[in-house]
Amino acid sequence: MNHSSNSPPILVERMSLLTIFTHWISAFASVCALSAIWLRELLSDDAVRATILGVHRQIGLTILVLWIIRLVARIIHPKKHSGEPLTPILKLAAAGSHVALYSILLAMPLLGWATTNAQGHAVLLFNLLPLPTLTAVDPDMVDTLQEYHKWGSWALMGIVVMHFSAALWHHIFRKDHVLAAMIPLVKPRTNHKFNSNQPL
Numbered sequence: 087m088n089h090s091s092n093s094p095p096i097l098v099e100r101m102s103l104l105t106i107f108t109h110w111i112s113a114f115a116s117v118c119a120l121s122a123i124w125l126r127e128l129l130s131d132d133a134v135r136a137t138i139l140g141v142h143r144q145i146g147l148t149i150l151v152l153w154i155i156r157l158v159a160r161i162i163h164p165k166k167h168s169g170e171p172l173t174p175i176l177k178l179a180a181a182g183s184h185v186a187l188y189s190i191l192l193a194m195p196l197l198g199w200a201t202t203n204a205q206g207h208a209v210l211l212f213n214l215l216p217l218p219t220l221t222a223v224d225p226d227m228v229d230t231l232q233e234y235h236k237w238g239s240w241a242l243m244g245i246v247v248m249h250f251s252a253a254l255w256h257h258i259f260r261k262d263h264v265l266a267a268m269i270p271l272v273k274p275r276t277n278h279k280f281n282s283n284q285p286l
Contacts, residue, residue, distance in 0.1 A: 101267050102163035108156040109268055112149055112191065116246070119145040120239060140213075143198060147211050150195035153188070180252070187249060190242045196220070197238060201231040 101109075119142055126138040200220040202209050204227045209217045221227060256264035 102159060104159040105156065105163055106268055108152050108159060112152045112156065113246075115145050115149050115152065116191075116242065119149065120243070123239075143202060143209070144212065146195040146198045147209070147217075149191060150199075151211075153191050153195075157188075183245070183249060183252065187245050190238060190245055194235065194238050194242060197231055197235040201228060201235060204228045204231060 122138050122142040122145065126135050126142070129135055129138070199209050199217065203219045203221045204224045206223040208219070211217055253265045253268075
């Protein structure tokens with residue numbers, strides 16, 4: 087949408103530092119968790135594979151802790167205004183993508199946690215704090231949970247790709263502040279700076 091030079095500026099604000107911090111740490115942790123499990127598949131040494139699996143589990147629990155913090159951050163710090171209002175369809179799509187992202191980020195650690203319990207192992211947060219047992223030892227359930235976890239990882243990658251693509255679309259085509267609002271070093275701008283007739 088083009089803005090005339092006389093149109094009132096729309097203040098756009100950066101997300102809270104807590105939201106930004108948990109967002110990027112969660113993204114980095116998710117990449118590390120996926121990379122660890124892929125690396126494990128390439129190795130044959132049982133001891134190394136067990137160590138990598140342990141790292142993968144702790145990263146997953148870290149993502150779960152960050153998920154809780156992110157949820158609290160969204161409640162404490164409501165979403166900031168980021169430029170031109172979205173159409174109803176785009177609002178629905180944005181809301182749906184966020185629900186899907188938060189759901190999968192919650193489901194994946196819980197599935198891993200339950201799988202570990204079903205294998206007969208206790209789960210320790212940061213290898214220190216014992217966590218409750220989600221399910222009894224059940225070898226048959228292990229296979230089912232692992233299958234869900236595997237497909238969940240593919241779903242997570244798909245959602246992340248769509249999330250990243252949407253952020254680029256906002257920045258490049260809509261020229262709003264959605265992407266910049268999540269980057270700490272980018273100065274907030276008004277809608278005049280996002281005029282499609284002006285350079286970024």
